[in-house]
Amino acid sequence: MTPEDLEAARDRLVPDVVADGLDVLFCGINPGLLTAATGHHFARPGNRFWPVLHASGFTPRRLAPAEQGELLAYGLGITNVVARASARADELTDEEYREGGRVLVEKVLLLRPKWLAIAGVTAYRVAFGDKKAKIGPQERTIGETRIWALPRMAEEYGRLRAAVSDG
Template sequence: MVADSLQVLFCGINPGLMSAATGHHFARPGNRFWPVLHLSGFTPRLLRPAEQAELPSYGLGITNVVARASARADELSAEEYVEGGRLLAEKVTRLNPRWLAVVGVTAYRAAFGDRAARVGPQQRTFGDTRVWVLPNPSGLNAHWTTATMAEEFARLRVAAEA
């Protein structure tokens, strides 16, 4: 779900198999994206993946770095990440969201060749679009809890509203 002039364009790594089957981003039940989006204040209620079409009404959009579906992100090649980053940069330049929020620091590093990137705002911009790297909401990411993830998403929300 993308549109022109969004406040935040969220960018996942690539569709998982369930997302590919349903056509809905972050569709796997253990994925924490939708709960974190709500807990951070981006949405007034918890949306289900099937309700992703509501995101533009909140100034939000969603896309992926790599279009190819896989069971796990580690199945993607370095070339797929680099090409995905190139295509994403073109998309962001065309759509001009206020912020691009890449969900997953490892994916951001691979797509844009920035080994030093950390979660948080980045120096890189795409035209007028600022970049923020968020933690990966996959249930496999044990380094972040739902609560700490929501705090980081909320930092971005505050910056996007400023």
């Protein structure tokens, strides 16, 4: 992938990997340029999402970004708070986060996952106007869907996995 290829992917949209009634809908901040260029979520080499997903027990093996469709068989999906691709999250405005939060609420009400897991407590705080949110399960729900704010660490993903297993 050349720098020109990556720049050409700026502002592209990446389709969600979703289905009705998932156990967990994982939610990134927004797609990076490599994700937009490839069409595969969390595509940047070194991104910890795929290894952490496996290390925490959500998947029986480490999936590659190109295998993202297999998540649905495990009751998992992927979306983003902000749909447009950028090189860095700091290119996004607070209004984009807030609008993304509104769109995310509509998506969750339609798809009804058991959990919405937002990878980034800061993104959650801005999108949902909850300045005091901490890592972990949130008091807020969207319909029947519970929310968990995640860092990118296997331990916290493991805690979410245990909560999913407990019902």
